[in-house]
Every structure is written in structure tokens, then in C-alpha cells.
Amino acid sequence: MSTDTKSSEVATKPDLVTFTIDGAEVSVPKGTLVIRAAEMIGIDIPRFCDHPLLDPVAACRVCLVEVPDAGNGRAMKPQPACALSAMPGMKVETADSNPTVAKHQSGMIEFLLINHPLDCPICDKGGECPLQNQAMSHGRGETRYEGVKRTYAKPTHINAEIVFDRERCILCQRCTRFSEQISGDDFISLSERGAFSQVGEYADQPYASYFGGNIIQICPVGALTSADYRFQSRPHDLVSTQSSCEHCASGCELRVDHRHFQVKRRLAGNEPAVNEEWNCDKGRFGFRSGHGDDRITTPLVRRNGALEPASWPEAIDAAAEGLSRAGESVGFLPGGRLTVENAFAYSRFARAVVGSNDIDFRSRAASAEEATFLTNHVVGRKLADSITFGALEKATKVVLVSFEPEDESPMVFLRLRKAWRKNKLQVVSLAPFATRGSEKMGARLWPTAPGTEAAELDKLAAAGELDNQTIILVGERAALSAGALTKVAELAERTGAGFAWIPRRAGELGALEAGLLPGLLPGGRHVADASARVDVQAAWGADQLPAQSGRDAAAIIRDVASGSVEALVTAGIQAEDFADPDAVLAAVSAAGFVVSLEQRRSEIADRADVVLPVALIEDQVGTFINWEHRERPVALVNEETTSPMTDVRVLAALADALGSDLGMRTPTQARLAFDEISDWSGNADKLPVEAPATTDAGSGNFVLSSWRLLIDDAAGLDGATALLETAPAPSVRLAPADATGLGVADGQAVTVRVGGTTFTAPLTIVPSMVPGVVWVPGNTRNSVNSGLVAAAGTRVEVTGGAA
Template structure:
């Protein structure tokens, strides 16, 4: 777009192709065809007041605050026009409030109408101090009011969900909230009710605003009509200390802002990052931060005394005891390192270096979940070293690539439940650009419905066969240039699935993106916190790579043999083949066999835990070292794209240290120098290392065979829900109130065979335990039953000792004698 003074129009340059030329407030402007007039004004620095307009929502023309004077063909239009709905046209002459008394008067009149019933409660309104209505009333409204009658009032607040409260008298009916819910999230629970003067925002009776993205409506509301139950009346915006940050709850790496006051985080807001989360944030990222002040927080080191009790100790004493125990173990049977998947890339790198240099082992694995060797081969071939920019030979899959893809196949992941912003991009691409979405899953999820997905139904354990032959329609769609395959970390639970994805991508030319659930997984992979790869994707078996690291680190010879994975590390610890474990942020209940994991933690000779909260690990640890959560440390995540997502310190960090600093000090006590005293030091060293992709071959593992259920049995499918019993979502009842209710899901034929009735309880059981939940019918394959993995009343692995693809018994709960 070009901008020239009107006096130069006699010497016009040609209008660029695909553009039109118009005049705005005396300036000649070239603008793309179809662009909204209000956007063109923004581009040249003219701010037009508005309430309903939002750049990511479809135009509505609801508030009429953006009126401007328009001439076409030398003739003025009969009345001012809404610039948020009118597109630019060739020869159009526009006069905004800056040059037109008529437009200015119209805007003042609209503002007067909006303020007729709007309460003057700015001093107590949560929006006061950051309110567009306040700002625009001052800039574009009248100095006095002609309205002296009683203002309309409503009972307040109206809880439209457990976390969103509505003050109806403040609402200006801009419809931002209803449009966001219907267009962006696909959750049209909130809508305009009544007509005329009685029109108001509301919900259907007994149907709360159940959306994983409801908090966005609070942020985009231009007045104080929608407020947060957790933040309401707790602070004024100008009393808050704001810190840019990155969300820690999934691998999207959403840009956000943390607002704190007097050392306490009071709220989080979505940042504006067009390349990642645009201006949106899922409710888990927005509201799940109460863990920072939980009563379960560990803020002092703990050591286990001779009487077997954990007691507080100084950092000096705790680190010395930990170092002595680990040094003895290193010189004996050895040490295993389990960093977990919640780490920043700097901390993950520190664990990787600690394992090789201080512990002298490759027995390290961040994957505190079901995993496989096939997964590591897949990640080495397709993921490690790829990034949005500068990737030779293989373009990284990004949010933008998803949005522009003609087709996307999602495998072993439900984006709405596991990566909300990826789901929003899929929905946007489907709505705006006709994306064809195919999803390999045991049943049609709500997310699949909202993205127009074609579901390729798969029996748990047999997904590889479906991916190997997804059908002519899906294959043809994936053969189009720009097609994408997104595979989640749950693929590790289905033998041969990663291999089938690799083969399908090779056959169709589709790009592969890995979509892990945890925020730190991609960074831990890049940092070498796995048993087969050193930092930067270097194979541990590569002598030249080891020599390169030995020179940089100034260490002795690095171990040359691949280490054990997470399950093997725990098994070795239980068998006495490892003398010690260093565990960071791992929940053993997330492992493939929680009972075996806890047994290993109990049996190992020496256990050091680096943790934020008390947990099943800290209960068994010999030394517990408190580490800082994100709000009290700086660092960065590497999101699923491979994009670096930095953040800074939001709260005072007195008493806790980042993992990298703890490991560095622990290394010094063990007579080794890691030089990871700060996140910046660790990040700088990792950057100097760079990536050395080895070009490893894609995995080739035979497809697994599904289990065949016997009498009274079914094949178990299980996956997590976004709002569940995650350890970082504690102490947030308003968020928990929006969780989707857990069900036993199966199809009608299977329910009939098992004697189950929809709505009544069913007991899913193994020899270890029983889970009892109501039955909901779904389009699962015959003989398949689904349970949420970690929701209230449904903790699958700890309770059943079973996982995705295993056989379970299913009976009516009433009278079965074993339901609990």
C-alpha cells in the first residue's frame, strides 16, 4: 500500500495489481481489494473508534461507533457508514472524525446512546484503567450527558460458567464474545437473547458456557461486562506488575502476559503473536497458575534423617549430602537421570550435560510417559534440528503451514484436548480456507466435529494399519503440495505407528510435525536429554560428535554406548543395577506402569528429587532440592514447531533456584564443572554447539496387532482431557468447574453386548482396580471402550495398571460386586 498527498494525484503512479486507489482525509491511498476500510485507516495511522470490530473476527457492524463519511463517484452517501463492514473501492473518498463534522457528530451520538444505560461504576469495575469505553468516551464523546432518567439494571453478576461472570448492564452488545465463541472456538453456548431494548447476552438454561477458550471473551470484551471469577475485584490494572511470558502447559508455546501484585500472580492475559497464538489463549494457560502459591510448594531443601523422616536443611548441607550419595553411586552401579517433560531448554541441557559429565552415563530420558525406541528413531529422523527458519532440505511444520495446508492428518493426538492453539488454527483453516482435516482416532471427538474432520476410526493398537492405508480420499488429499501430518506422542503406545507415519509421508510428500503434549518435550529432545542423542541431535555412537563435545565441555571421555530409556532406567534401579536416581519434575503415575515406577523409586539406593511441589517422588527421596517454577525463573521453551519461546522472571525468586543452577552447584560438589550457573549461560553454550543432524533413517517397525476382547472384555482406548487432574492445575476450582465430565465411551452394539445402558454406570476393571463412570455412546469401533486418562474418578494407569490397547473387563456397575 502506498500513501501520497492528494495534491500529487495529477501525476498518479499506476495502481498496483490487486489494489484500489481511494482518498482518506485528504491522502491518496492504495489498498488491497476487499480490505475493510477501518483496516486501511489503521495502516496510515488514523484511529477510528470502535467496539465490535476485532481483526480476527468476522465484521458485524453491531456498535456503529466507527461511522465515517463516504463519497462514491463524487456523490456523498446519504448517511455515515460503518467503516468496519465497508470494503475499500476505487475512487472512494472517505472523511473520518478528523476531517468531517458529520462523522464526528455521528460518533458522539452513538457514544451518548451507549452511555444511556451504562453504569458509571468505573472506580469499582475490573476494566477501569484499561477500558476502551473509558478511553473513547473521553476522546470521542460529549463532555456532558442529557440523560437524567434511571438507568436500567440487572441482578449481578450472572455466572455464565464457573469462571466467567456477566454484568449485563455494562454490556454494549458488541457481540465480540458471541462471535469469538461461534467463529473461533466453535462453542456457541453464549448468545444474544431477547429483542430490542431487552436484548442481552446470556446462555441457555442449564447449559453453562463450557468452552476451553472462554477466558478470551473476558480479554476481548471492550467493557467490564465479562469478568473472571478468579480475578474479579482483586486489583486495579495500574497496580499490577506486567511481565511478558510463555505458557508452560502444552507444547504450543503461547505468548502471554503475567500480571502480579505484591508477589502474587493475579491473572494472565494472552499476548499478541501472529506467528503462534495470534491473540488467543486456552483456559488452562490463562487460569492454571495457582500452583505457584500452593500449600504443597517446596521452598526449602529437605534431607532424610536417620529416623527416616524428611527435615528441612540448608542448601549447603543438602547439596553436600546429595553430592556424596551420587558420587558413591557413580563409582558403583551408576546413576540414572529422569528430567521430565516440563523443563525449559536451558534446564534440559543442564540435565543432559550433568548425566554425561557428572554422572558419566547416557542413562537419561525426559519421556516421563509411555515411550518406545521406535519413537526415538522417528524423532531423530524427522524432528531434531528442524525449526521454522534455516532448515536445509526439510521445511519445518509451523502454525502458518497448518493454516495454509490443503489437508492435515492428525495421528495419536486430539489437538483440542492436547494443544488448543493448534486446534484453533485447524478450525480457522477449515472455516476460512476449506482445509480437509483427517483424524485417526477411536471415535469422533468434539474437536474433530468443530474442524470438519473425517475420522478414520482405529482400534487401539491398530492405528498403524489405518495410517498405512488411510483410503484413496485421504491419500489424494495428502499428495497435494503443502499437506501436513501431525503426530502426537501417544503414537509411542501403538507399535509400528511412527514407522507408518514415516512411510506415508515419504509416499505422499506430506510434511511431518511432532505434537508432544508437554511444554518441555521438544526442547529436551534438542538438548540431548535422551539415551541415544547428545545435545543438538548428535548420536551418542558418533565418535566425532563425542570428541566435539569433549573439547567444548573440557570433560574426559564421554560414554559411547546408548543408554537405557526411562522404563529401563526404572527397572534397573529396582533390580539394583543402578545405585541412584536423579529425578526432576516426574510424576510416576504418568509412566507406563506407575506401580513399577514407584517400586523402583522405593528400592533404589539413593534418590535425589528436584521439584516444585511435594509428590510421590519427594515422599521417597533422600534429598529434595526445591527448584523455581516459571514465574520465578527465566529461560525459554522450544515449542512443537522448534521455535524458541523466551520468558523472564515475574516474581521474586528468593529461596528457590532454576534446575540449571542446582545441577551446576551439585556438579561442583561432585568435582565437575558444568558452567550452567544461569539459564543465559546454558543457553549460550547450547547455541554455540548448534545442531548436527545425522540424517538417520526413518524407523521401520512392523505394525502391532490389536488385542481381541473375550467375553465381558473390551480394548481400552485412553487419552487426556485439557482440563483434568494435572499437577499444575491444582487450587483452581473455577477452572476445574469447566472440565468435561468423564465418561465410559463405547458404541451401542458393544454396550448391548456388555449389558450396559447409556447414562448408567459401568465398571471398567483389571486385576489391579476398577474405574466406575457413566456410559456415553460414541462411534467407537466394536469392542473398544474409552476412558479419560487423568480426570476425576478416572486415573487409568495408577488404578487399572493398563494403557492404550490393553484388554479390560467392562460390566454394569450395579451389583457387580467389585466396582469402587
């Protein structure tokens, strides 16, 4: 077949158009912009305002091309390639073939440089600046301008984290378009007109966004810089590593830049299937928690009532001695922040070395119903069989249950907002009120008081809202609502709706697959399944694995306090993670023996008998499994570390001291061992679904609603000073009628009380709030008293005024 015939067949396809760029024929999908088509065949067209994930605006005019034949025999005036769609028969000429176009582009760059300061040596963007690069590749190379450049007061702060140097701004509008189109945070915009045009922020409020760091990254000229990174390094001095974020279950790709083995900044990586080219500010700026003075770099052993530095052999021997005394009476609380490799090592250590099934990764409020749901419907799923980010974008309806995406999984929020904006996705939120995040993605509120999710899901189904084109996203908070998780699974099976469970922590899916539940072995097989135990015993070379399901986290804490569990092993957990932090600390204090594998000092580590330092996330390799069940690689960033021992290596040393063999000493070996059993077929049948347990809701005049905001008092954000200043102010939220009944107005102090704990903050009246419900943040900064100990759904007392 001749080339002409092939071209003719391609051109006749209804979804393709064929045209030429600089004489080269190219066929592209209908609607493709010329600038994208040029990229496909390797033709470089300069640009500043263009970004593939933003709508075209043609603001900078640097990408001008000429179209001598538009396909209708008429020439077009110079056109911006970033806003020009390919048309059949069109002939496009770029600077590579047309000197006039080259002059257009050079002239526009020269025009942009008239008022742009030539301060490249001190600009954070210097060395990676599109204006700098394209001025050299497509510009004159030297200035002809002899006038006085325009100046502004500088720098100004758009918020605590983002610094704005207005003199450098070239009005590309990338920042304003991102804020309007992607995140929905329209707090900055183009103001004034003509020569006086400038990017301006609202005078009465800072730029409030969880995604503000992205406008720094996509700014092409260094007009927007980070208070966190400002003047820290030059780009050519940085070493870059692609890795994955450890802060939530989305698994965003990150570019981690370090110098002299110190992480200087983190940027959003380019992973179209997950985070596209964005990330949240928590993932971008929250990386300093392990770099403070409380970093543990040497083992600690309790002597004469105090923790004292010890050598590794001394500490390992002390830990082994204490665990040997406890025998099999050891509880494990490894938390939900571990890589798959480290989680698998804890699972094997607990069962094959110690002989205990008392292990639970859920260092948070949980329930037996949740464990059954996770075992029956979540563990063992593969990416090909799961809901994905891409599926959300193509869905017709998404129902949110006990899940606030902007706070609990920001990339899910961005994808839902994108689908709503571009594909008219319907979002239905079962929540007590319409949050700002819900409003930004056009969500319809289905008013739901905490604890009533199961009943409201039935009503939703009866109203015909669920079908096989619906996706249900259920958050970890559903564990606190009796029957909610069971109802999600039941309705999904009955209606054909898809569903996905989205926890907050990055390591929870991996921990589940690694078997960090008391009744679950690695590979999604039940502890009570004799054949599964035999298979795992053979793979591990273990004599015998315990056959009885162990204690969950709540029972471990209770029995450690009573002495029924004689020893405790913890890994990276915080007391504040649990519903009752004081009870956790009291239990750890009362424990017969505690070994803590930790990165930094904490209230739990300070109560341990042996503290063994482990590597930071940037100091090791591994894998997270995100909520889609997609594996996300964790790369080694720093080769010279203060604590080269990973959790795997420390547990292997402990196993040696206990006269056993863990069978792995590195994360790589742990991954190979995990892969041997993670894909086994013939998993045990589903666990029987029991009637969901109900708990005493207490007494009080309101039902409590609560979740953790994205930027809060989490230990993982320690050291991110500027970021923490952008945290939302704490507030108590009530319906208008309830506020009136209490005699309090917007902004006045309100106190929420349960038992002997209280929370006091200014009132925010929310018109959409379900009457009789009060909302408080789960763990927030700058509150008068953030020690409220109560789970969502609890009845609490609410009064006007401070406690």
C-alpha cells in the same frame, strides 16, 4: 518519477485500491476495511464491536464515518467503518475532518451510556476499559441522562470461571462471535429483540469451552469478568511481562500481570505467528500450582527416615555423597517440562559429570520405535524447514494420527478450525470416534481402533488421500501403536506429504534438542558416533563421555527397583505421568539413593533422600521450543522469589561438590553453551529402522482407547479452583451396539477393568465409535475410581454397573 506517477502505478496493481481518508491518499489490498486502512495511517476511529480476528457485525455503530463521494459521484449515508470495504476513488471523512461525524460518534457513545452503570471504581475493567477511554476521547465527558437506568440481577455465572454483569453489556457481540466463529462453542447468543436484547446463555447447560477466558479479555466493558481475578487488583497497580505458556507444545505468548511479586492474572499475548490473540483456559488460569502450601522453599534431607529442613551446603553435600557412592550407576528422569537451558544442564551433568547415558525426558508411555523416529525425523529440524501454524492455515488437507488437537494442543485446534471455516481445509482424523473437537473443525472420521494406526495409514494412502499438499500431524500417543510412527515417516517420504510431531508438554522438543534421550547427544548427534563424542568432549572440556547408549525411562525405573541402577535423579515428574504410577513409586521407594529437584511436594519428592527446591517458571528466564521448532522466550516475572536457584544453578553446585565443573551457572550461560553445539553440521546418519516391537495386548472383551483431556487432574492445575469446576464430567464411551450387548443405557454406570485396577463412570453412547473399543479419559476429575493402569490398545474388561 513524480508522486502522481507513483500513485497511478500503485492504483493499477490488481490487488490494491487507492482512496482517501480525511484527504490523505492510501493504497490498501482489495477488500481491506476502512477502519483498518485508517489504522495504517494513524487515524483513530472509536469502536467496540470491531475485532481484527472476528467477522464484521457493525453492532455498536460507534465507528460511523461519512463518504461524500463513493467513487460514483453519489454520497453515501453514514457508514460503519468496521464493515465498509475500501473502494477505488472513495473519499472517507472521519471525526478528524468532519464535525458531523464527530457528532455521530459522540451521540452513539452517549446512547451506549444511557443504561450503562457508572461503576468504574469497582469494575475490574476500570483503568483499561475501551468504553471508559473512548467516552473521554470521543464522548461528551458528562451525562445528560436523568432517567432510571435498567438493572438486572447480578452477577450471574456463565460457568464457574466466567461472571456476567448484564447491566454493563453494550451488545457488541464480541463474546457470541468468538464462541461461534473462533472456538465453535455456541453456548451463548443474543436473545430477545429491540430494547430487550441481551446476551443469554443456554438454560440447561453452562458455557462449556476450553477457550472461555478469551471472551473475558475481548469484552470491551467489563460485562464479563473472571471469578479467578475478580477484585484482585487495579490495572495501574499491575506490572506486565511478556512470556510464554508452559502447559503445552504450542508456546503461546502470554502477558503475565503481577503485583507485589505475586502473579494475579495471565492474558493472551499478541503473537500472530503462533496464538494470534487467543489462548486456552489452561494457559490463562492454570498458574497457581506452585503457590500453595506444598511449595518447597528450603532443601530437605532424609534423617532417621524423615525429610527434614537443611541448609543448602548440607543438602548439596548429602546429595553429592549419595551420588558419589553410586558412581556412574545413576539414572536421570528430568521430565518434559523443562526449558531448553535447564534440559541442557541435565544432559551435561549426566554425561560429563556423572558419566551416565541413562537419561530420558519421556515421563510417559514411550517406546524404542519412538526414540528412533524422534532421532531420525524430529531432532535438528529448524523452523524454516518445519510445518508451522501458518502452513496449517494454507494446507488443503490435514491428517490427524493419535492426536486430538482440542485436548492436546488447543492452538492447533483453533488454527485448523480457522482454516476449515475460511479456506475449506479438509481434516481427516484417524481415531476411534468423532470427538466434539473434530466435529467443530469439520473433520472426517477415518475409523481407527487403537493399535491399528499403521494399517489404516496404508489404507488411507491406497485411497489416494495423501499427497504433497497434505500435512500429517502425529501425536505422542502414536508411540503406543506399533509401527505407526515408522509408517508416518515412510508415507511422508513416498507421497511428499509433510508431517509434524506434536507432544503435549512444552519442554519435550527442547529436551530432545538438548540430548535428553539415552542414545542422543545435544545437537542431534548419536552417542555411538565417536566423532560426535569427541566434539562434545572438546566443547565441554570433559575427559571422556560414555560411548554406549543408556537406558530409557522404563528401563531406568525397572533397574532402579531391582538395584541395577543405584541412584536416581528426578526433576518435576509426577507418578501419574507414567503408565503405571504404582510401579514408579515402588521403584523410587526401593532406590538406593534419590535426589529430587522440585518446586513442590509430590509423591516422588516425599520418597527422595534429598530434595532441592528450584525456581518456578515465572522466576527464571529461558526458552521453550514449540512443536513448530520455533523458540519461545520465557521471561523473568518475579525478581523476588522464594527459591532463586534454577535447575542450572543447583546442578552447577552439585557438580562443584562432586569435584567437577558444569561449565554454566545461569540459564543465560547455559543457552550460550547450548548454542555452541546445537547448530553443528555433519550430524550422524539416521538410525536403522527396526521392526516395531509388539506388546502383549492382554485379554478382555474391548480394546482401550484413552487420552488426557485438557482440563484434568494434572498437578499443574492445582489451585485453579474455578477452572477445575469447568472440567468435563468423566465418562466411559461405547458404540451403541456394544452398550446394547452389555445391557446398559446412556448415563448408567460402567466399569472398565484390567488387572487389579478399575475405572467406573457414567456411560456416554457415541454413534461414531468403532465397535469393540471403549474410551476412558486418561486422568480425570471426580471419577469413582481413576486408578486404571493400562495403555491405549490394551484389551480390557467392560461390565455394566459399578465395580
